[in-house]
Amino acid sequence: MADEAKKKEILEKLKNAVIQYDEDACKEGAQEALDAGLDANEAIFDGLVAGMEEVGRLFEAQEYFVPEILMCADALYAGLDILKPHCQQMDLGVKGSVVIGTVEGDVHDIGKNLVKMMFDVAGFTVYDLGRDVPLDQFVEEQLRRDSELVCLSAMMTTSMVGMPKVIEKIKAKNPDCMIMIGGAPTSKELADKWGADGYAEDASNALKEAIKMVSFLKKLRDEKAGKK
């Protein structure tokens, strides 16, 4: 086991590498974490995710904008790719798989990718259908994968209107499946009207929502660790 000072230093390095969108430092930090015998999940949550939480704060404070967030996400993935193979399956009572994609008629996928990143971090199995995805493909993929969650994204009003059809079809076949919708034109009212279980209105909100979700997982994890 790594000693506490060393551990703290590595976690800090991972966190700062994400905030400063430094991919190389993030890779280094991830490798150091493994070499020092740190738990990979801990490195992800207390290093990478802690960094992304700070990025979310910087975004809200309008110090960071979307380009910075995208670079931070690249840095996070650089670390995650190294750490992930060493993760123990987390037993948090929250397991899951998600089908995610941008609906047909929309080729914008930045918001979708940020949400996907947080699912990746949280250890979900992610079935990413990409963008401009025909509506029926969401329904088929959900049935085939039996995923707990489906995320539909659209940045343009012009493509959002396909969402209720997908929601209706999935809920008809599988009422327990949770559906999140996201994208600039979506709203809580639309989510309610269409029978979706959650929404995020844009990439930044998607990021916030996803961070919230992962922070919640992190909290569960901490609580669990505390109980041990």
Add this chain to the structure above:
Amino acid sequence: MNSRERVLRLFKGEEVDRVPCFSGMGNVTESGINKLGYKFAGIHLDAKQMADTAASTYKMFGFECGVVPVDLCVEAEALGCVINVYPHAEGILYPTIKEKLIHNEDEMEVKIPADLATRGRVPLLREAIKLLKADIGNEVAIGSYVLGPFTLAGQIMELNDLLKLSFKKADKVAKLLDVMADAIIVVAKEFEKAGTDYITVREMGATTDVLSPRVFKSLILPPLKKVISEIKIHSVLHICGKTNDIVTSMVEAGPTAISVEQKNDVAETRKKLGKDALIFGNYDPYNVLVSGDENLVRSTMRKCIDDGVSAVWPGCDIWPTVPPQNMMAMIDEIKKHGGKK
């Protein structure tokens, strides 16, 4: 004063009897398309169908303009991107770019084809403008739109890469945006020659929700200025999102008018820019006009006018499934309320 006079006088800074109700962005309706017996996917590819559909929003509802194109892919297609019009879609899907022109950073040094003015659907658009003008050009002003340089760049390459490079390699992006500006100018000139009365430059991708005001000034503004300075007829600059922090930069870009959407606090913008600035906006074309009821439509129109817009104008394209009674209510309310100052 007919609609055409009202809009053109407004652009010239002259007195008008009330605020006009028009747009510089897409405003075709399903009601119009159905009445004409057309299919949405077909109107992008046929000049007559495009012009007929564009004219129908005026003819059926009294919306005070005629605008073509209907989609956002004209420039990118002329530059060599492949588009998808979703010919088999049941509902309404707007064309998107299927195949990008730039696939990685090394391909960013693009050249504009010498025959850009005759490529893709540029000639079709010229024809559509002429037909639209012949049809309703005596009654309403005819508008067209082009994309802004950054938004166009986001179509011909991955937006994800473009955004990151705007930060990492601003020089390279600035160079690309300058080329985009030149391409947009070629297309805008063709629209001008065909007889359009005003051109809206839609720099939708460069909103402050995405880029910092600092990057907007250093990277987005110079090529925008270039495009707008080359448009010799009336021009409108539209940017989406929370634009309050950049409205002075938008004016600095030199358009005849600026267009803002529902996230802009127009009362604030009016205070900032003074009484003579032409500010067009700013109702939500989906959540108000399509999914709202008549009361919401009417109260929103009154709010736009009371906040001080120079013309009541949507925050984006009007979504085609707009209920006819909401279109009627919108125009009726503006006629009733739009003269009071």
